[in-house]
């Protein structure tokens with residue numbers, strides 16, 4: 241009930257859904273009108289954060305909540321994590337930082353994408369910390385800090401092999417005496433692993449070793465290297481703060497091995513109609529899927545505009561993804577449209593107009609759905625259901 245109260249920020253879009261109960265908060269269109277229902281299990285999310293915290297002990301476990309908390313919703317996700325004790329958050333940009341600040345007044349908030357010219361005063365205003373990723377960004381931040389009273393902190397991002405953001409290890413070493421002597425307010429030394437999910441990749445060890453060298457120059461300043469997969473890669477990657485993102489939301493941080501995380505996201509879509517097609521009939525755009533027998537096709541209200549990727553469709557040549565209908569796995573029939581798709585529900589004869597079928601959940605977990613859609617869990621999550629009814633389960 242306490243969590244319910246703290247989720248009041250969703251109230252402006254809240255509808256009491258049929259079956260609404262004390263452990264749920266809802267948002268988006270009402271369930272009775274929506275084409276789909278996205279359920280985010282916040283207690284599973286918190287359990288995942290606690291499991292990652294335990295694994296990373298004694299390092300601090302932060303949370304990466306960029307891209308609207310990987311599609312799950314910044315406000316409910318951060319509210320739940322604050323209550324669980326998470327104190328440090330990473331976002332991609334300032335608009336996300338503002339949203340985190342609204343629901344986490346005391347948290348440390350780092351902005352990963354770096355400093356946009358002219359924005360240092362905004363960081364001071366919302367008490368966020370830039371992740372400084374180049375020498376020009378550092379110069380702009382230094383000038384701001386020197387000319388203001390602001391000492392709210394910043395991270396220094398050092399590139400150890402990703403070649404995306406970050407100053408070079410050599411620059412970091414050369415800068416260290418100056419950063420340690422003047423008060424630049426660097427509160428975190430950071431780097432990012434390029435191949436953490438591939439435990440055998442030689443770059444992992446190189447990055448861990450190079451980051452150790454850099455950390456030697458910055459003794460006394462907390463350091464951070466590991467994303468979700470990095471936490472499982474090696475204790476040597478843990479440093480002082482770990483930065484899991486995708487694993488919080490239930491994706492497998494250890495590909496090829498059993499998923500240690502609890503599922504957080506479930507997507508169900510509504511059956512709009514069920515039609516009979518004769519053997520030899522085709523279904524959907526381009527007529528690329530042909531019924532090999534008389535079939536019952538459930539047309540469901542989910543398509544690529546809902547974040548179900550077109551690559552998950554099927555044709556006579558290529559199998560696609562599945563939906564679970566009444567406990568049975570049923571294959572997608574034909575191309576995915578913008579708002580609709582067909583499912584061959586011949587093996588689920590009880591399916592009726594108005595029923596809900598599962599697209600993510602039951603035994604269709606994120607990793608499988610991403611693979612059958614030709615993508616990765618990250619892209620799947622960040623595209624989730626903008627027009628779905630949303631249920632946030634808190635118990």
Ligand SMILES: *Cc1c(COP(=O)(O)O)cnc(C)c1O
Nearest residue numbers: 304432467468483484485486487
């Ligand atoms: C996105 C991101 C993370 C989180 O990565 P996951 O693989 O989702 O755990 C951590 N650090 C940085 C710099 C990132 O960009």
